[in-house]
Amino acid sequence: MTDPRILVIIPAHNEADSLADVIADIRSALECGIVVVDDGSTDHTARIAIEQGVELLSLPFNLGIGSTMQTGFQFAFREEYDIAVQTDGDGQHDASYIPKLIEPILLGESDFVVGSRYLSDTNYSGPRGRRAGTAMFSRILSLMVGQRLTDATSGFRAANKALIAQFAHDYPRDYPEVETLLVAHMAHFRVRETPVAMRQRGGGRSSINKFRSVYYVVKVLLALLVVASRRRTPRAE
Amino acid sequence: MSKVQIFSLVVSIISALVIFQLIRKKKLKEQYSLLWFLTVVVMLVLALWEGLLYRISSLLGIAVPSNALFMLALLFMFFMSLHFSMLVSRLTDQTKMLAQRLALLDRDIRKEHESKAVAENDKGS
Numbered sequence: 001m002t003d004p005r006i007l008v009i010i011p012a013h014n015e016a017d018s019l020a021d022v023i024a025d026i027r028s029a030l031e032c033g034i035v036v037v038d039d040g041s042t043d044h045t046a047r048i049a050i051e052q053g054v055e056l057l058s059l060p061f062n063l064g065i066g067s068t069m070q071t072g073f074q075f076a077f078r079e080e081y082d083i084a085v086q087t088d089g090d091g092q093h094d095a096s097y098i099p100k101l102i103e104p105i106l107l108g109e110s111d112f113v114v115g116s117r118y119l120s121d122t123n124y125s126g127p128r129g130r131r132a133g134t135a136m137f138s139r140i141l142s143l144m145v146g147q148r149l150t151d152a153t154s155g156f157r158a159a160n161k162a163l164i165a166q167f168a169h170d171y172p173r174d175y176p177e178v179e180t181l182l183v184a185h186m187a188h189f190r191v192r193e194t195p196v197a198m199r200q201r202g203g204g205r206s207s208i209n210k211f212r213s214v215y216y217v218v219k220v221l222l223a224l225l226v227v228a229s230r231r232r233t234p235r236a237e
Numbered sequence: 238m239s240k241v242q243i244f245s246l247v248v249s250i251i252s253a254l255v256i257f258q259l260i261r262k263k264k265l266k267e268q269y270s271l272l273w274f275l276t277v278v279v280m281l282v283l284a285l286w287e288g289l290l291y292r293i294s295s296l297l298g299i300a301v302p303s304n305a306l307f308m309l310a311l312l313f314m315f316f317m318s319l320h321f322s323m324l325v326s327r328l329t330d331q332t333k334m335l336a337q338r339l340a341l342l343d344r345d346i347r348k349e350h351e352s353k354a355v356a357e358n359d360k361g362s
Contacts, residue, residue, distance in 0.1 A: 071340055
């Protein structure tokens with residue numbers, strides 16, 4: 001791959017407090033394009049993105065994390081980026097890990113790289129409920145794809161060009177992390193994890209609260225069942 | 238004609254008029270109105286043809302004909318709801334795609350304005 005173009009996608013819903021720091025972090029970590037996808041924020045998230053001189057895609061109303069990410073992939077696809085990195089708008093993901101995240105793709109060893117909190121011995125691994133949910137999904141997913149996965153709910157990941165095309169076309173609307181891993185596997189993409197550290201959330205709240213967690217689990221399990229019931233498609237190039 | 242038949246007849250006719258009025262005021266797409274008209278026709282047939290409901294219920298092995306009626310009505314409502322859920326899903330998807338397209342176009346227009354402003358500044362200086 002000669003001179004690969006890399007795009008970092010930051011989905012942001014009311015992340016005005018942390019967005020400038022997140023962008024500065026990414027800029028100090030690597031040379032890349034940055035796009036903020038503003039998911040119908042009611043604060044001045046969009047203004048900060050413009051002030052920082054990054055690309056801005058502003059959704060007219062709240063679509064949820066999945067469709068917001070998909071908008072970023074659509075932009076990456078249209079602008080013919082080679083690698084799309086998805087990170088969080090609240091500073092949870094440490095941008096200094098991005099070069100490690102994209103390395104297997106640059107080397108052509110993998111198509112989809114997920115940053116895992118559980119492969120490294122870092123102190124922060126999320127609240128207990130979330131940790132249990134992640135462990136459960138990771139185990140189920142590992143069985144389904146026949147490969148050990150430790151952090152199926154991580155939203156810190158990198159996709160290559162073929163996968164960008166796939167995600168631009170089709171992406172789950174909400175709670176997409178676990179499902180997209182299986183979708184990628186079913187479409188014969190090579191998935192791999194790499195250890196990363198994550199920080200406590202800065203501004204913004206987790207998109208998952210107690211009342212929603214039941215819906216989250218049921219929705220993801222159903223989605224996995226649906227995806228698994230489809231035939232494995234030959235990989236589209 | 239029995240009391241209940243007259244009652245059913247009146248209800249059916251009123252329903253038909255309401256549906257027709259909704260179409261006239263363009264509050265209902267003809268596509269959906271056909272389904273509702275069909276419902277009214279079924280109501281009318283059941284109201285006027287006394288033996289039909291009895292025959293249906295004995296065919297289904299339901300002792301009380303009114304129960305057969307309730308069951309059919311419930312089933313009908315169930316499938317209507319399912320149909321509407323499908324429509325809502327499709328509309329949600331289309332709305333999503335519109336919003337995404339809008340975000341991309343909005344960005345392109347902003348870029349164009351910016352490059353125009355830069356070009357004009359260059360001319361001025």
